[in-house]
Amino acid sequence: MRIVAVLAIVAGLFFIAYEWAESPASQLFGATVVHGPANLREVALTFDDGPNPPYTNAILRVLKTERVHATFFVVGRAVAAYPATVRMEARDGDAIGNHTWNHAHLIVLDPQQIDRSLQRTDAAIEKAAGVRTTIVRPPFGARDWLVLSELRRLGYTPVMWSVPLARDWNDPPPAVIARRVLRYVRNGSIIVLHDGNRGLVCAREHLATHVCDRSNVVAATRIIVKALKRRGYRFVTIPQMLHQQ
Numbered sequence: 001m002r003i004v005a006v007l008a009i010v011a012g013l014f015f016i017a018y019e020w021a022e023s024p025a026s027q028l029f030g031a032t033v034v035h036g037p038a039n040l041r042e043v044a045l046t047f048d049d050g051p052n053p054p055y056t057n058a059i060l061r062v063l064k065t066e067r068v069h070a071t072f073f074v075v076g077r078a079v080a081a082y083p084a085t086v087r088m089e090a091r092d093g094d095a096i097g098n099h100t101w102n103h104a105h106l107i108v109l110d111p112q113q114i115d116r117s118l119q120r121t122d123a124a125i126e127k128a129a130g131v132r133t134t135i136v137r138p139p140f141g142a143r144d145w146l147v148l149s150e151l152r153r154l155g156y157t158p159v160m161w162s163v164p165l166a167r168d169w170n171d172p173p174p175a176v177i178a179r180r181v182l183r184y185v186r187n188g189s190i191i192v193l194h195d196g197n198r199g200l201v202c203a204r205e206h207l208a209t210h211v212c213d214r215s216n217v218v219a220a221t222r223i224i225v226k227a228l229k230r231r232g233y234r235f236v237t238i239p240q241m242l243h244q245q
């Protein structure tokens with residue numbers, strides 16, 4: 001009986017240690033970008049898992065109307081399916097980052113598979129929008145020493161986030177998404193929202209509406225941008241933020 005209790009405690013401690021090591025701000029597995037300078041009144045708005053028309057396009061319209069820029073961490077398979085949307089992101093002055101070819105959990109891939117997933121995505125981005133990216137956000141925020149050293153070896157800067165995820169993929173109402181984000185924003189915050197769902201090509205697959213519909217994220221984006229402007233924040237892209245560090 002005692003050994004079972006000890007094993008349970010050890011397993012529990014391992015789980016806590018793992019959760020801590022994998023938390024977005026943890027630097028245990030190597031350096032990542034978590035936030036920008038704390039002395040500047042600016043934030044970076046980032047969108048993962050797209051492109052996912054028409055929602056990504058609607059977000060671009062909000063950004064344009066509000067005259068702010070964001071960073072899109074795109075999934076290669078969706079870039080190949082919707083190149084025009086990625087072209088629009090680049091043309092609008094938004095930054096583009098790599099979020100792997102098929103939203104892979106990088107920890108389970110070997111270095112060659114990581115290279116292939118990232119380089120295939122880079123090639124799709126370049127074909128679609130004529131730009132090269134050097135920033136990567138690992139899907140699920142999952143990383144370890146091997147993943148991060150491989151990203152560095154390939155010349156990428158891994159980018160995490162500082163505002164806790166708003167769980168916008170569960171499709172809560174816009175006001176809820178906005179509230180979950182706004183309460184944590186401070187100088188240098190990196191915010192994550194999702195304009196897609198793991199790079200799923202929704203037009204091609206028969207998926208339930210809520211899997212692909214990001215209308216609530218579009219509306220939340222508008223609320224968040226307006227509120228942060230009122231608080232005096234400027235919006236920078238991740239590459240702009242990196243230049244200041």
Ligand SMILES: [Zn+2]
Nearest residue numbers: 048049139140
């Ligand atoms: Zn993702």
